[in-house]
Amino acid sequence: MQHLKLENHELNPFLENIKNLNLPFEHVPQQHKVLVYTPQQEKIAVLRYSIYQELIGSDFFQSKEFFNHVILGVRAGLAGLLCYDNGALVDHKVFRAYMVRKKQGKSQINYLKTKGKSRAGSRVRLGETKIFFQEIAERLTQYNTHMRMDHVFLSCATTLIPFLFKDNTVLQQAKSRQAISKIPFHISQPTHENLLKAQHQLTFNQVLIKENQFIDSQQLKKIIAKSDGFSGLDEDW
Template sequence: MDQLKINLYHIPISQLLEMVKVEFPHAVYDFKKHIVVLNDEAHEFLGFIRLPLHLTIHQDLSVVEETASVLYLTIESGNAAISIMEGAENLYHTTFSAYMTRKKQGFSQIKYLNKKGKSRAGSRVRLAATTEFFEKINTTLTELLETYEISRAALNCNTTLIPYLYQSRVPFPIDKKDPILYKIPLHIPQSNFTNLEAAIKKLRSPMLFYNPEYAEKMGPFLPKD
């Protein structure tokens, strides 16, 4: 059964969290996923609320900060974008590009190398560009983390590229097990600033997800006619 979702932009954050405590006293905050899991009195899962990343809360669902700084990073073959947001304000953004795609076939050089090896000159050029691409990204990230104090780091990256990010000669500046890392739960069609900015805007509002059979329980969150 498909899960339903409702944008809760119409409810102020503090009010929303108070409603959760009243309507779902057994709700639990999951820091890693940055969601509030809605459970019933038997601790059965009913749904969850995805919170905006610029919001920092305690486990007791009290608000700590509503304009926290968040680093966003999206990567695909040959393109990447970084943005740092403080609440709704963009503090910094940049993009990267590299020659990583075989033009005739139109697919990633990394996928090609996994199948065919790297003996040809063109392949070696693209592999060198790939290495430099991730080194530049990690160098920039390191400099940004020395300049800005961030609460979360949100990442969108194809699983094929993840090893190149973490195994670069310039280390990824955040431990891959660090709970501040957050997987962006949206599809970003191309890793440029325009698409990253659009994704950030979507993530700025709290979003309720639930199964249709629990619709009645979700009534307090629904807009009033």
């Protein structure tokens, strides 16, 4: 498998080469993806284009005229937010809470139905958990009040999703209008530094291509055109 970077001006030549090779492709706009298949319907490539680009129909790419977005990362006891106004970072916030049981290293919310929740330490953790998610919701509400929020990019532990969305009107509305998507690579801890790296990664146009019996090396060269080599982060196919 090859990881390659495409510059913005190379997106349309890439798309044209796919069409010239008569390879079927599928656009997944919510994930900023173009999936490319062989005539036998085997997935051969994934183009993940920059969040600042958009594909018009199935014809051509162009830069977005205006785009505001939020990057949100959530783990037990730690969350981070980055707010971008048309590409400029205008606000950031890190949230911390005492949510993890010592020794076990697991979040208190995983023990809601156990006897331990009646103990003082458990009550403190549950209380801080509630405040933790409330503060995230309040910050998002502030953003939504003062600016247009076009999209939310989210990295969140699966067990925390119900607690994150509960009473969070902004996220619920973003989900209903399909304006929220999972960050397509792993973020171990949502620190300010790691979220900045995620933002940087989301602005790349990158393509993952694997060679097989249906696509030979010469066709690959046509697909990638004049692309520079690029080693991206691991992501989902």
